[in-house]
Amino acid sequence: MNLLMSKLLIGMISILTFVACAPKVLYDDPKKVETLTISFSSTDLQIISQAMVDSILKSVIANDENKPIIVIEELKNKTSEYIDTSVITDSIRAKLSQSGLIQFGVNIDELEGQISEIDRQQDEYYDENLSVEKGKLAGADYRLSGSLISIDKFKKKLLKTKKDKFYKLSLQLWNIKTGVLVWADEKDIRKTEG
Amino acid sequence: MKLKSYVVFLLFASLVSSCSTKRPLMPYEMCPGxxxxGSQKKxxxxxxxxxxxVNVDIVQLRCLIAxxxxxxxxxDFENNYRKKQQTEFLVSWYETxxxxxxxxxxxxMLILYPDEKRTIKLISPNKLAKDFTIQIK
Structure with missing residues (x-):
């Protein structure tokens, strides 16, 4: 009886320990300021993309009544981290599209999919009148390019290390026809840890 | 004679009042509402x-339609406290x-040093957005 009781007690204690230690999953606000680590974060992405969108909307091309077409190049990642820079350009593109003042053309990465779909529609199974014609893609007026750099500094103290991280996103908008730079801007972010 | 000069004066006064134009609105008067x-405070x-x-104040709003x-x-944000303040603000845009x-x-996110005043420039997300509210935490 004593053995049974002690086994039961051990079992209950282990269940309680397991329940208490199990990680709790909670939903959180994706828009809140995130400061978990010093690395490139969702907040950094939101800050730099919003700053660039605001700047482009104040620029001369947002006053063009013809709704200029922009094509986006891949941002150069010159930081020491792996950052999928397409997330930054996708965010900028989504926000600018919502303004209704700027249009976007197919970029190099999306071109293959676009051509493949046009080719597919030339198939005999498609209604000729409802299929798109070849040679109708709109050429862009402007080309958006840029780079993201980071400068990392750290200083070791007795028990901890102080880290300083500086990010700079630089974007440029070029007139494709004339090669003239029509807009450029930069956004800096500095973070420290320790 | 007296009546004549009175009529001339009245005509002149009405001419001046009809010709005078309203002064252009200042940017702080152009904000919706x-x-x-009638006042910046309100x-x-x-x-x-x-x-x-929140230990940060908004002291002025200015608006302009492009x-x-x-x-x-x-x-215009202002930190009237002796400590550095890190604050966050959310701007919500509304149609008419x-x-x-x-x-x-x-x-x-916004960081303000003691006694610092800083202007943050925003732009509406589209043409339909004609009003806004700001929340600070």
Whole structure:
């Protein structure tokens, strides 16, 4: 009886320990300021993309009544981290599209999919009148390019290390026809840890 | 004779009053709701909501409609405290019918040093956005 009781007690204690230690999953606000680590974060992405969108909307091309077409190049990642820079350009593109003042053309990465779909529609199974014609893609007026750099500094103290991280996103908008730079801007972010 | 000069004066006065034009509105008077509220203090009270524990003040709002129909807003933040303040603010845009203009706005972060005053420039997300509110936490 004593053995049974002690086994039961051990079992209950282990269940309680397991329940208490199990990680709790909670939903959180994706828009809140995130400061978990010093690395490139969702907040950094939101800050730099919003700053660039605001700047482009104040620029001369947002006053063009013809709704200029922009094509986006891949941002150069010159930081020491792996950052999928397409997330930054996708965010900028989504926000600018919502303004209704700027249009976007197919970029190099999306071109293959676009051509493949046009080719597919030339198939005999498609209604000729409802299929798109070849040679109708709109050429862009402007080309958006840029780079993201980071400068990392750290200083070791007795028990901890102080880290300083500086990010700079630089974007440029070029007139494709004339090669003239029509807009450029930069956004800096500095973070420290320790 | 006296009557004649009185009539001439009246004509002149009416001519001057009809020719005089209203002075152009200052940017702080161009914010939506200012004409009804009549003061910057009331405007800020109607547009800004301070959530708990905020040690940063908004002291002026200025608005301007650009040629493309987008509204530029300057927000003057001030830290009147002796410590560095890290605050976050959320700007929500509304159309004239009261519908939200932007689907999911971001909280923006702001760091202000003691006694610092800083202007943050914003632009409306589209032409339909004609009004805004600001929350600070």
């Amino acid at each position: 200012y004409s009804e509220l 405007l800020i009270k109607s547009k800004v909501k301070y959530l708990k524990g 040629d493309n129909g987008l509204m530029s807003v300057d927000i 019918n009261g519908m939200a203009s932007e689907n999911d706005p971001n909280w923006r």
